[in-house]
Amino acid sequence: MIEFYDEVRQVHWLMAFASGGLLFIHGLIHLSQAGHLFSTSVRYLRYGVDTVLITAALMLTNIVQQFPFIDAWLTVKFLLLMVYLFLSHIMLYNTRNQRQYVIVWGLALMTWLFIFSVAKTHNSWGIFSMLF
16 A cells, blocks of 8 residues: 555645635635525535545555554644534534634634644644744
């Protein structure tokens, strides 16, 4: 399976960027009060992208034999993923007004950025590892 590492990693990175990009686009559509149909389409596209992203992540953990709750940076990345998915769910289904939506959307985007920094640095502190 190691022979597919580069391809699986590329799919994982592509889907990670697509997930963050679609979250950003979905928020902009919602805030601009564009058509509900387009917003729904982006939401379902995000489900597919996130499914492929998590599948590629599971394949990568198997290929490189690094696992959450064993390797610290992957544990942080996994826990942040749960926070990201929770915030996305709240954003889609539980915000009552624009202010709540913007706050949750911003927190989800910041979580996505921190996940990216943890992945890039392979350090639990992510971008903050440069401070220590």
